[in-house]
Amino acid sequence: MSTIDLAKYGLTDRYETLMRQYPEYSVGRIVSQEKGFYRVITSCGEQIAEISGKYRYQINTPSEYPAVGDFVMLNSIENSNRAVIHQILPRKSVFMRKNAGTNFTEQVVAANIDTLFICMSLNNDFNLRRLERFLSIGWNSGAVPVIVLTKADLCDDVKSKQYEVELTANGADVLITSSMGKDGYQKILPYLKEGVTTAMLGSSGVGKSTLINLLLGKNHQDTQEIRGDDKGRHTTTRRELILLPSGGMIIDTPGIRELGMWDSASGLEKTFTDIEAIINDCRYKDCTHTCEPGCAVLSAIQNGNLSAERWKSYQKLQSENAFMEDAKDYFTKKEKKYKEIAKLNKSLRK
Numbered sequence: 096m097s098t099i100d101l102a103k104y105g106l107t108d109r110y111e112t113l114m115r116q117y118p119e120y121s122v123g124r125i126v127s128q129e130k131g132f133y134r135v136i137t138s139c140g141e142q143i144a145e146i147s148g149k150y151r152y153q154i155n156t157p158s159e160y161p162a163v164g165d166f167v168m169l170n171s172i173e174n175s176n177r178a179v180i181h182q183i184l185p186r187k188s189v190f191m192r193k194n195a196g197t198n199f200t201e202q203v204v205a206a207n208i209d210t211l212f213i214c215m216s217l218n219n220d221f222n223l224r225r226l227e228r229f230l231s232i233g234w235n236s237g238a239v240p241v242i243v244l245t246k247a248d249l250c251d252d253v254k255s256k257q258y259e260v261e262l263t264a265n266g267a268d269v270l271i272t273s274s275m276g277k278d279g280y281q282k283i284l285p286y287l288k289e290g291v292t293t294a295m296l297g298s299s300g301v302g303k304s305t306l307i308n309l310l311l312g313k314n315h316q317d318t319q320e321i322r323g324d325d326k327g328r329h330t331t332t333r334r335e336l337i338l339l340p341s342g343g344m345i346i347d348t349p350g351i352r353e354l355g356m357w358d359s360a361s362g363l364e365k366t367f368t369d370i371e372a373i374i375n376d377c378r379y380k381d382c383t384h385t386c387e388p389g390c391a392v393l394s395a396i397q398n399g400n401l402s403a404e405r406w407k408s409y410q411k412l413q414s415e416n417a418f419m420e421d422a423k424d425y426f427t428k429k430e431k432k433y434k435e436i437a438k439l440n441k442s443l444r445k
C-alpha cells in the first residue's frame with residue numbers, strides 16, 4: 096500500500112495537535128468536492144468520502160460542511176477506497192461565498208489557504224478599485240494576499256502601474272508576470288514552498304489558468320482510469336487542490352473563481368445583454384446552440400456579429416453559475432432529507 100506524506104499536502108504541527116483529539120479516526124485533506132461526495136487525500140492514497148449522518152445532523156449552518164482544503168477526520172471502510180467523514184479540523188483561513196436572494200447565506204468555497212494570489216492584468220483589467228475589493232476579500236479570509244500583475248508584455252508603462260499598485264497594496268507583495276516569455280512566472284516560485292497552500296483570485300481572462308498551467312507544466316484536467324470497471328472506461332475528474340511540481344499546492348475551484356467574477360452587483364445578464372438578445376432569436380426555446388437549424392448564436396458567430404471568444408467566455412461563466420446552483424440545491428435537499436430521517440429515527444426510538 097502506498098504511503099503518502101501528508102506534509103506535502105500541508106499537514107503541519109498545528110493539525111497534528113488538533114487531530115490528537117480524535118484518536119479513533121485518521122486524517123485527510125479534501126482535494127475536491129463533487130456531487131454527493133468528496134475526494135480526500137489520506138496517507139493511504141485518495142479516498143471517496145461522505146459525511147457521517149451524525150455529523151450532518153449536527154450541522155447548523157452551511158459553513159460547517161467540509162470544503163476543498165479542509166483537513167477532516169475520517170474512518171476508512173475496509174477493503175475499499177471509501178471513507179466516512181466525522182469531523183472538520185478548525186480552519187486556519189476560509190473563503191466564503193454569499194448567496195444573494197436565498198436563505199442559504201454563506202458557503203465555504205475553500206479552506207486553509209495560506210497565500211492568495213490576487214491576479215490583475217496590466218492591460219484591460221487594470222483597476223485599482225477592484226484590486227482593493229480583492230485585497231479585502233483576501234485579508235478577511237485569513238490568507239496572506241500577494242498581488243500578481245499579469246500580461247506585462249501587453250503594457251508599455253509597467254513601472255508607473257507597479258507604483259500605483261504598490262501604493263494601493265498596503266503592504267502586500269507585488270509581482271510582475273507575463274505568461275508569454277518562458278520565465279515570466281518565475282517570481283511566483285519562491286511563494287510555492289512544500290506544504291504551502293495557495294489560490295488565485297482575479298477577474299475572468301486575466302490569465303490565471305495560463306499561469307497555473309505554466310506552474311504545472313501541463314494541463315490540469317487529469318484523465319483517470321476507473322479500475323475494476325470491465326469496460327475500462329475513462330473519466331475526467333478535476334482535482335481542485337493540486338500538488339505543484341515545485342512543491343506547494345494551488346486550489347482552483349469554480350467557487351474561488353466566482354469570488355473574482357463579479358465586478359459589481361451586475362449579473363451575467365447585465366454583462367452579456369448582447370448574447371441574451373441573440374439567444375432570444377433562436378428558433379427553438381431549448382436550443383443548445385450547437386447544431387440546431389435556426390440557431391441565432393451559430394449564425395451570429397458565422398457572420399461576425401458575435402465573437403467566438405465572447406461566446407466561450409459567456410458559456411464558461413454560465414457553467415460556473417450552474418455549478419454553484421447545483422451545489423446549493425444539493426446541500427439544501429440533502430440537509431432536509433437527513434434532518435427528516437433523523438427526526439423520524441428519534442421519534443421511533445421514543
Ligand SMILES: Nc1nc2c(ncn2[C@@H]2O[C@H](COP(=O)(O)OP(=O)(O)OP(=O)(O)O)[C@@H](O)[C@H]2O)c(=O)[nH]1
Pocket residue numbers: 245246247248249272273274275297298299300301302303304305306352411
Ligand atoms: N499577451 C498575454 N496574454 C496572456 C497572458 N496570460 C494569459 N494570456 C491570454 O489571456 C487569455 C485568458 O487567459 P486565461 O488564463 O484563460 O485567464 P483566466 O484568468 O484563467 O480566465 P478564467 O478562466 O475565465 O477565470 C488567454 O487567451 C491567454 O492566452 C500573458 O501574460 N500575456
Ligand SMILES: [Zn+2]
Pocket residue numbers: 374377378382383384385387389390391392393
Ligand atoms: Zn441557438
